[in-house]
Amino acid sequence: MIVVSGASGQLGRLTVGHLLQRVDAARVVALSRTPDDVADLGVTVRYADFDHPSGLPGAFEGAERLLIISLGSFTGLAPGHANAVDAAAKAGVGHVIYTSFARAGEPGQPQALIQNHRETERLLAESGLTFTALRFNQWPExxxxxxxxxxxxxxxxxxxxxxxxxVGHITRDDSAAVAAALLADGGCEGQFVEVTGxxxxxxxxxxxxxxxxxxxxxxxxxxxxxxxxxxxxxxxxxxxxxxxxxxxxxxxxxxxxxxTTHAVERLAGRRPxxxxxxxxxxxxxxxxx
Structure with missing residues (x-):
């Protein structure tokens, strides 16, 4: 089973669309705080809210691969990220793919939102989960x-x-294509992948x-x-x-x-x-x- 969080958002919707070009719809589960908003995707839908952790292990149940689409935070680690990582470990998720940001792990980063990504990457590395952090560069959007x-x-x-x-601008659609490729095929386990245009x-x-x-x-x-x-x-x-x-x-x-990297060509097989x-x-x- 392949599980996509935040499926009602723009990146989530695009990722499900690309995923359905690679795998059968019966293998895909879309998670959302507003399940009715993703009923049109043609896949199994489950309710999930990172701010309500008790239901997350059930939402992640059976996930061979899970996409955690990040939440924004300018005050350090988003509590929802900690909840999601903990629940993924409890649910026995095979491979977590997390949407991070460019150069998130480098010291001296001045951007407030980067601390959230850096701390989430640290949690994943210490969780025992198999994970990949996709560090997307700035979206032209x-x-x-x-x-x-x-x-x-x-x-x-x-x-x-x-x-x-x-700036190594990468479009949201190319970002989704890369996420979908990893969800479908695996790979890049334990890696922090810079993804650019x-x-x-x-x-x-x-x-x-x-x-x-x-x-x-x-x-x-x-x-x-x-x-x-x-x-x-x-x-x-x-x-x-x-x-x-x-x-x-x-x-x-x-x-x-x-x-600048060639991650889009290498992972998604397309020109960014x-x-x-x-x-x-x-x-x-x-x-x-």
């Missing part, structure tokens, strides 16, 4: 949260505080991709952290998004996302999408609202 692509196309300027910092790119490269896809000139303009925050605030973005995106630019500038491929496939994110 992150750009959409603050409307940066649409604003850049509309104004012809992509403001950036990331300098020459590079085909190249690490700068924000200047992103501006060029926007120009290429839209046919409209877009240039990257380097600004200070304070200037970027002021620009985003002027667009009416909530303060948490302003601070989050400004901080992300600083992390890019410091090189924390500058990783470039940043230009992503924008071309999602024209809606390039239109100002």
């Amino acid at each position: 992150m750009w959409n949260l603050v409307g940066i692509p649409a604003g850049a196309v509309a104004t012809g300027v992509l403001p950036s505080n990331s300098g020459d910092g590079r 085909p190249a690490a790119v700068t924000d200047a490269d992103v501006a060029e991709a926007l120009s290429q896809v839209t046919g409209r000139p877009v240039r990257c303009e380097q600004v200070t952290d304070a200037e970027l925050a002021s620009t985003l605030s002027g667009r009416g973005l909530p303060e948490q998004y302003v601070q989050g995106w400004t901080g992300l630019g600083a992390y890019k500038r410091e090189g924390w996302f500058d990783v 999408a470039t940043i230009a491929d992503y924008f071309a496939a999602h024209p809606g994110v390039l239109r100002a609202t």
